Amino acid sequence: MFQFSYLKAKSLADAAALAKTNPDAKLMSGGMTLLPTLKQGLAQPSHLIDIGGLSELSGIEVKGDTLIIGAATRHYDVASSAAVKKAIPALAYLASLIGDPQVRNRGTLGGSVANNDPAADYPAAVLALNAKIITNRREIAAEDFFQGMFATALEEGEIIVKIAFPLPKHAAYEKFPHPASGYAMAGVFIAETTSGVRVAVTGAGPGVFRWSDAEAALAKGLKAGVLDKLKVAADDLNEDFHATREYRANLVQVMGKRALQKLVA
Amino acid sequence: MAKIELTVNGTREAREVEDRTLLVDLLRDHLGLTGTHIGCDTSQCGCCTVHVDGRAVKSCTMLAAQANGATVVTIEGMAKGDQLHPVQQAFTDCHALQCGFCTPGMIMATAALLKDNPQPTDEEIYHGLEGNLCRCTGYINIVKAVKQAAETMK
Ligand SMILES: Cc1cc2nc3c(=O)[nH]c(=O)nc-3n(C[C@H](O)[C@H](O)[C@H](O)COP(=O)(O)OP(=O)(O)OC[C@H]3O[C@@H](n4cnc5c(N)ncnc54)[C@H](O)[C@@H]3O)c2cc1C
Ligand code: FES
Ligand code: FES
Numbered sequence: 224m225f226q227f228s229y230l231k232a233k234s235l236a237d238a239a240a241l242a243k244t245n246p247d248a249k250l251m252s253g254g255m256t257l258l259p260t261l262k263q264g265l266a267q268p269s270h271l272i273d274i275g276g277l278s279e280l281s282g283i284e285v286k287g288d289t290l291i292i293g294a295a296t297r298h299y300d301v302a303s304s305a306a307v308k309k310a311i312p313a314l315a316y317l318a319s320l321i322g323d324p325q326v327r328n329r330g331t332l333g334g335s336v337a338n339n340d341p342a343a344d345y346p347a348a349v350l351a352l353n354a355k356i357i358t359n360r361r362e363i364a365a366e367d368f369f370q371g372m373f374a375t376a377l378e379e380g381e382i383i384v385k386i387a388f389p390l391p392k393h394a395a396y397e398k399f400p401h402p403a404s405g406y407a408m409a410g411v412f413i414a415e416t417t418s419g420v421r422v423a424v425t426g427a428g429p430g431v432f433r434w435s436d437a438e439a440a441l442a443k444g445l446k447a448g449v450l451d452k453l454k455v456a457a458d459d460l461n462e463d464f465h466a467t468r469e470y471r472a473n474l475v476q477v478m479g480k481r482a483l484q485k486l487v488a
Numbered sequence: 489m490a491k492i493e494l495t496v497n498g499t500r501e502a503r504e505v506e507d508r509t510l511l512v513d514l515l516r517d518h519l520g521l522t523g524t525h526i527g528c529d530t531s532q533c534g535c536c537t538v539h540v541d542g543r544a545v546k547s548c549t550m551l552a553a554q555a556n557g558a559t560v561v562t563i564e565g566m567a568k569g570d571q572l573h574p575v576q577q578a579f580t581d582c583h584a585l586q587c588g589f590c591t592p593g594m595i596m597a598t599a600a601l602l603k604d605n606p607q608p609t610d611e612e613i614y615h616g617l618e619g620n621l622c623r624c625t626g627y628i629n630i631v632k633a634v635k636q637a638a639e640t641m642k
Contacts, residue, residue: 323619
């Protein structure tokens with residue numbers, strides 16, 4: 224790893240100030256993406272600003288019809304939270320599928336969403352549930368937040384504080400994990416919300432996206448079998464040495480089918 | 489430089505290390521605890537697993553500075569004198585190792601798994617050890633060892 228200076232932020236305001244005075248610094252939450260990146264020599268920040276465990280970024284609470292989770296909440300804490308399991312069980316289930324136990328003990332919601340890895344799990348839930356990303360500057364709708372591979376609406380030094388998930392009537396997530404890393408080869412999150420059915424796909428394309436054909440089909444009737452014959456166009460999907468785009472297209476359909484089965488069960 | 493104070497296997501330690509020092513390097517190079525291994529540089533193998541404040545983590549993917557003030561347990565802290573920890577004993581009894589390189593991490597991951605879930609099913613053991621890779625034994629005897637340990641720790 225290249226040299227850098229480690230700075231432990233004392234508060235959210237402190238973190239923002241440190242980011243402002245050190246333009247080449249990087250925020251670090253769980254470090255489960257950032258540290259591997261630094262170990263590979265793929266980034267050379269001047270400073271790491273540790274925001275892990277800041278009280279402003281912590282906590283899980285249900286307020287009215289919204290579940291609010293602090294950005295520094297670890298995957299393990301989301302997966303095992305009684306409040307999350309009751310409010311949005313599919314979200315707790317999704318968190319329990321991320322990587323492995325050691326990764327879940329360090330990695331955080333905010334880090335995952337800020338990173339927007341095209342194969343990460345959380346972006347599918349954030350987009351399907353129409354969640355709001357609350358930063359130290361503003362609120363960003365999920366729709367506007369994710370901007371393709373590793374790209375988000377976050378500005379220089381902007382910090383995700385928490386994410387607000389409107390409670391769905393029902394939701395379900397199914398993923399086909401990469402056998403070595405656990406990342407999604409394809410993951411489909413279906414949410415029956417007050418404003419209709421939303422379906423988000425991760426892992427398959429260059430970034431999380433809504434599967435509009437599935438949404439249209441499910442709008443006509445939310446029952447098992449509706450997605451059975453729906454073809455997924457492979458043209459815009461990812462192709463690499465793990466899988467062809469045709470294979471991924473098939474996985475999206477199969478994961479969609481399975482998620483729907485769970486949703487209506 | 490970062491001033492780090494932490495408790496390792498029950499002993500208070502204080503060291504001054506470069507900011508970029510990983511927890512695994514603090515343990516191995518500065519504290520001489522070489523039972524914690526480094527098997528990869530991609531955070532995937534789990535050989536470096538230790539407990540930080542009671543939870544299993546990959547010490548190759550955490551800065552020493554992030555462990556400032558924490559309580560750390562490594563493989564060296566598991567046995568009580570000559571008496572092996574039940575998980576260590578089970579790995580010995582069940583021949584759950586060949587070269588032993590992955591074993592410290594496997595044992596630390598198993599101990600953490602059994603704390604959360606004292607009687608895991610086979611399926612739960614597979615998922616619980618997903619963060620640990622073994623190149624030698626095949627996992628059959630490792631799973632056996634986890635079950636024996638669960639039995640003795642009942
Ligand atoms: C072996 C392995 C397997 C994995 N498997 C999966 C998997 O199956 N599915 C999956 O989804 N993920 C997986 N991950 C990634 C894991 O979930 C990470 O924890 C997560 O992507 C990043 O969270 P973090 O808290 O560690 O972020 P960090 O590594 O600390 O930060 C990541 C990026 O986000 C920025 N950032 C962090 N917090 C904030 C914030 N609050 N505001 C603004 N920017 C911020 C940082 O500056 C950095 O650029 C895996 C990781 C490993 C090592
Ligand atoms: S050394 Fe391989 S995961 Fe830490
Ligand atoms: S016993 Fe050799 S790597 Fe597991």
